[in-house]
Amino acid sequence: MSNVQQTPAVLLLADGTVFHGQAAGKIGTTAGEICFNTGMTGYQEVFTDPSYYGQLLVATNAHIGNYGARHTESESGDIKIARLICKNFNYNKNSRPQADYSIQEYFEREELGGICRVDTRAIVRHIRSKGAMNAIISSEITDLTELQQRLAKVPNMEGLELASQVSTTEAYTMGEEATAEYRIAALDLGIKRNILRNFVARNCFVKVFPAKTSYEELLAFRPDGFFLSNGPGDPAPMDYAIATTKAILNDNHPLFGICLGHQILAQAVDIPTYKMHHGHRGINHPVKNLVTGRCEITSQNHGFGVSPEALAANEDKVEITHLNLNDQTIEGIRVRNHRAFSVQYHPEASPGPHDARYLFDHFVDLMKEAKKETLASEQITNS
């Protein structure tokens, strides 16, 4: 452990900026897009969130790892970030009796590396002004030219399809089929566990399908509602998911999308998405619900957004339901004359505030409504 602490590490950004620090976790070299998260709690949930797949994550909180890691607080089967960048890494003992590992042990088990003792604030200010970019971190290669060469080979995030890489390969279910009131078909584009827990807590039975599952296969599950999950990468190249969503809309099923799922829904109604300057990642983002007038503090993690100009031009088709109070970006939409809605942020939280959990209730209400109608129309047909 002390060896790691004495190993220098380097962070090289695509624009040539270099930061020197100290190794954390596993020794190695990794490249990816650099982004920052401003949350002060919930590092483990962030590390295991599939939406961060392949990214180099700057944690702005001064200390990382103080309360160790715990099995039950992972948002997916393993760590998804490519590497961690932080100020103070808690190599040693942690605070929490409930923790299963210290953060160093956890990183070693999960084979995650990182760099600490770097000026994270300077890095954030750099990204804030220059925008998101690729970067490489190494605790074994010190030659910058070599790192530069490796970095050059890393593809750009824009146009990159990553969802299918983190999606489940086999469909699986959650909840009690026999007693559940509603059945949800969830398209896994990189789903977080807490979304599923929220559905199950609302007496739903969920079947999670691989990203490229067709509409017909989903329909065969006889769902009361469809769900488009969060996930990594650019939504634009995800034709398969957009096609599935179009079909769901066509049959007017209840549909709920979160984050990447929100962007897919927008794409499905011909509203384009765009790559943001440096995105939103944290658990303090202010959102106003334009329907109720109430505000909510939200958990966010996205580098792409839905075009506000296109939405303005398509007001008759799609309604804006939520706006970000900091920069007025689009946070939620509803497809008119459909039971389809989506949000850019994470109502399931984990990490983050629970202010937006009402959206899960809303989805259940839509399924209830739809079920009633179907029942009524079946009765009419039958009589």
Add this chain to the structure above:
Amino acid sequence: MPRDTSIQSVLIIGSGPIIIGQACEFDYSGTQASRSLREEGIEVTLINSNPATIMTDPVTADHIYLLPLTVESIVQVLEERQIDAVLATMGGQTALNLAIEAGKQGVWEKYNVRLIGVDLDAIELAENREAFREHVVSIGMKVAPSHIANSFLEGKEAAQKIGFPLVIRPSYTLGGTGGGFVHDPAKFDEALRHGLNTSPTHEVLVEKAVLGWKEFELELLRDSNDNVVIICTVENLDPMGIHTGDSITVAPAMTLSDTAYQKMRDDAMQMMRSLGNFAGGCNVQFAQNPETEELIAIEINPRVSRSSALASKATGYPIAKIAAKLAIGYTLDELKNQITQTTSAYFEPTLDYVIVKMPRWNFEKFYGADHSLGLQMKSVGEVMAIGRNFLEALQKACQSQENNRTGLGADKKEWIRTSDILQRLEEVSDDRIYRLKDALRLGVPAKTVRKLTLIDPWFINQIKRLVKMEERLMRYNVAEDIPEDFFRQLKETGYSDAQIAWLLRIGEKEVTRQRKKLNIRRTFKLVDTCAAEFEAQTPYYYSTFDEENESIPTDNKKIIVLGSGPNRIGQGIEFDYCCVHGLMAIKEAGYESIMINCNPETVSTDFDVADKLYFEPVYWEHIEEILELEKPEGVIVQLGGQTALKLAAEFHRRGIKIFGTSFPSMDLAEDRGAFSDLLKELGIPYPDYGVANDTDQALAIANRVTYPVLVRPSYVLGGQRMRIVINDEELERHVLSIFKHLPDNKILVDQFLERAKEAEIDAICDGEDVHIMGIMEHIEPAGIHSGDSSAVLPTYSLSERAIEQMIEYTKQLAFALKIKGLINIQFAIKDDKVYVIEANPRASRTTPFIAKAYKDPYLKIATQVMIGTHKLKDFDITKELEGYAIKVPVFSFNKFPNVDKQLGPEMKSTGEMIRFIPDLQDPFFRELDRNRSMYLTR
């Protein structure tokens, strides 16, 4: 909902004199609220009896009433002014109680005044322990199990049900009087009996003691649309069992997982929402069982508080300012984040640094006081320190304390006897954090330390890191031996050069030289509420050892004002008042104003008072690097009390310009021997005296000047350890006691002028003219510390001749000392003969009082005289005072039941109030005057 336009005129109630538990944080919140309302075009009227506040200054409010905080005063204000609404949440419990009382008497209704930003039922519920408990349980949350007992038998039964340890809280007693922890069943009977007897209703609450549970505080804001945000989460390093005001606290929470934190956030919001309907700030406290993460609610305060002032400074989010806007109808989403000016006020600040708040105690002022910490708050002030990690912030907090520590230990003040140390870990006192490190240093296992202190292992392990680094450091002999990266690591964890020097047993200069050679320099980072996600507009900085420096100096001419550090007895809010005015005067004179201070309760550390704020210890090493970066024209030391003055020698030695009176002059006034020589030369009488290095010398001097004599150590604040003794035996005892507590000190023995009157003058001198700001006559005789005396402005019984003498001596001394700026001179008058007791070449405790009484901007005048942009003749000074103004000291003795309450040469008061009287027939004055004879007969 936009602002309620029916509110055009608001009354803000202040918190009155400073007492333990209610200090200048309410000047900060009241001032912010007032400025915030005036921004909206609202006319603000302020009532407060504390003259040393910025809130009662014409720069803050439209109409000011320096009146006692009583219903009669409120009625007087309402008779004279058209008031639409009253804001009572900015002045602590005092203001709320007054608002409630006025409400009960129908005053608000009669004058058609609305109470805004508060729900009286909510206050009532939060204050009533039993009702609060029932309420919390009714919304499905937990409280510590407890039972009410009205008899000894019921108490015994309750204890049996609850088990030990437990807490006994007598009903209807002030500030936790008569209550306490009971660990040992054998001691329960006595404690119960005592508790029952203390309670006027013969009732106690027997409660399970959740000792060792972790303690957290959340600061919330809510608007009229029921939007709620958490501004800050504070973790107490000292677990449950020690009053949060006496605990070292840390933000953000260091040991909370998201799961545990979100549960707390949900509960806090539920509690706030269930507690009536009000728009404003709120503080919720929780205890968490570290084993199970089970939560219990401790208390809720539906108003701004000491912790919201801290949270504002810790995050940059101005809670009181926003709370005032919410009170007049705005919703959070309609307001801008004051720091970024571009993003929304509806958001939750995020930190990329750590703050540590450390209380400042003053036990040495309270003879016989019980030093143990518990349910009752005993600290008199606090410091806040900011760092990029916990240890840096912790050590900076130690450096900010001004108790001659250079960090967390690693100085000659460490303890070495394990048994003593272990005892102190269990019996909590003001030095526990130092003893904790001593224990680890002596090899006591972290586990044992944890068992004795119940402090979270994370904190203990952090401090253990320091011990390990020190062990490594001690292997080196000279500064050049320390490897660069390790040197950097030491500085990153907050070590001062002085600590490193002590550990290597070398000179501090050697360490500093080597550090600079390696270019290990402080960089400055911004406090911006958002971890750099957005660009921020406010110039609020702290130092750390990191790569990028964000504080870019301008080309403007700058002046630095040094603050006065933590509040303590003898140095409090009055110097914050002076600093704020100094900063404004500097700006007005066309300079850039820069503030350095570490006291989170102050207005001078608000982010928009100075042009640039460095929230840093008023400690040489930190100041030096700010000077090197900013390259100011000079510094002002006259406004920050003794703290700032003490640094003058260092500035002088390094050729940094001190605006106003020069260092040699200040030194002359401070040096007893040289000053007396000067008095002699000028033919000014002074009490005979001598300086002693040992007891024999002291005895010789005492016999020469004849008893009674005044004995004190040199270079202390507020008359610390100053005594009047009447014979050899007493003298010997006291001198020995001084040497024991303050070794290496010299002792001053003064002839004591028995039955003399005391008076003081504050004046401004520009080198050509001397302006007498005010002459105050003390009601109490000489022998009572001036800070504890009632001072009457102007004099009321002294002869014309004595007054002329005092004025003459003041002028002579001001010119002889080459004063440029402020001077305060203390006199004793006996048989119409005037003696000079001492001269302070700086702003004094009474400067704000005089400025308020005469309605003159004396601090502005003094500051502009100091920086030389103006002469006294440039100002047209007219004194407006009908009758007299009395400065009345206020004490906090109820916090120290066993302490000696007798007044003497050592200052004990914590605050003061101003009282205007039309003439000497006034009953208030006559009462004070009657007490004088009581002192004389003693």
